[in-house]
Amino acid sequence: MVNLATEEDLTARLGRELTDEEAARAGAMLADASALVRDFTRQELTTVTGDTITLRPVGVLLRLPQRPVTAVTSVSAVGADGSTAGALEGWVWDGRDKVSLACAGPSGAWPAGWPGPDAYRVVYDHGYAPVPPGVVAVVCAMVLRTLLSPSLTAGMVAERIGSYNYQLQQGGGAPGATVVMTAADEKALARYGPRRSGTIQVEAG
Secondary structure: OOOOOOHHHHHHHOOOOOOOOHHHHHHHHHHHHHHHHHHHHHHOOEOEEEEEEEEEEEEEEEOOOOEEEEEEEEEEEEEEEOOOEOOOOOOEEEOOOEOOOOOOOOOOOOOOOOOOEEEEEEEEEOOOOOOOOOHHHHHHHHHHHHHHOOOOOOOEEEEEOOOEEEEEEOOOOOOOOOOOOOHHHHHHHHOOOOOOOOOEEEOOO
């Protein structure tokens, strides 16, 4: 999966090129930070084409969970047994994140013996291009806190003077070797999280 920030984004914030040691760790840290951001927001954030999801509606509305939605390709009815009845006609995408089924139906009759619709399978495109600057900023902040940490031991702060190292404090200093998300990061990312909705996701494809 594509990272939400790049090494170039890191160097732009550092004002210098990464050292060899930093560059050796940066790729993995960018991947870790991107994964944490996606887990927190429950959003892919980068562009995805042809994503497939199966939802049960609230009333006549299906709310698509990934944002922003850039296109809706098809909507199909899914029976209680998991079988599909083919693409529906007459559904309407509101241009944002909802599909109305008020006027939707099959082009002809439902297949003989089919149990009728229990859920709906939607194929759609979504994501940002480029990644929002606020997301890039959070990912870079998460990585740089760890990449520039004076110690790989969490909670340790150390300083080098000449060829000597000594411990300054233990218990609230260096973030250590692992990328972590802070409360400030979560606050900055809150706007990118999913909207509340009663639509039930049955399965994701």
